Amino acid sequence: DVKVTQSSRYLVKRTGEKVFLECVQDMDHENMFWYRQDPGLGLRLIYFSYDVKMKEKGDIPEGYSVSREKKERFSLILESASTNQTSMYLCASSSGLPFTDTQYFGPGTRLTVL
């Protein structure tokens, strides 16, 4: 079974803090994705990566950066957290070309920025 894990289920941070969200997958997938999910808006893609050290902006990259130094790990970084980044963050991974195959999701991190 594919397993995607995220470093925290719940996280509370203060405005201006640098925040790291970590995602690890154990199936040697080429692709990894970061989404945020907000009530009434559905999932929105922040960034994705199709290979180590490779990254592409999604629909809402502003205020975020990512890092993929190892194939199994994809980090989402909030350089200076703001209250409008309070959200549920979901990581996913997949094989093959990005978006062509089933994505496997992690359990999510609910981030609150005070």
Place this chain on the structure above:
Amino acid sequence: KNEVEQSPQNLTAQEGEFITINCSYSVGISALHWLQQHPGGGIVSLFMLSSGKKKHGRLIATINIQEKHSSLHITASHPRDSAVYICAVRYNYGGSQGNLIFGKGTKLSVKP
């Protein structure tokens, strides 16, 4: 603007009922996904389809490419089916592959 519309937004059913959730999209797609999200946040991929019909146990997904419409059916519904069901599509952009675009979800509650 490419959008994915789901209906209904909320659905309450009695255990055993047959359930249908609908998804409509606006332009040509290369694939459509149905996902299930339980309370607590975890998302599970149920189906990926580009034509016809797929079945897993009590779940059936159909897609009509001409009508730009997909349905997710649950037969003999059970309280454990209570979840948010999300439709997502990958649009064709002049032959290149686009991101997944997600619907806002349908919240299903099945009462015993």
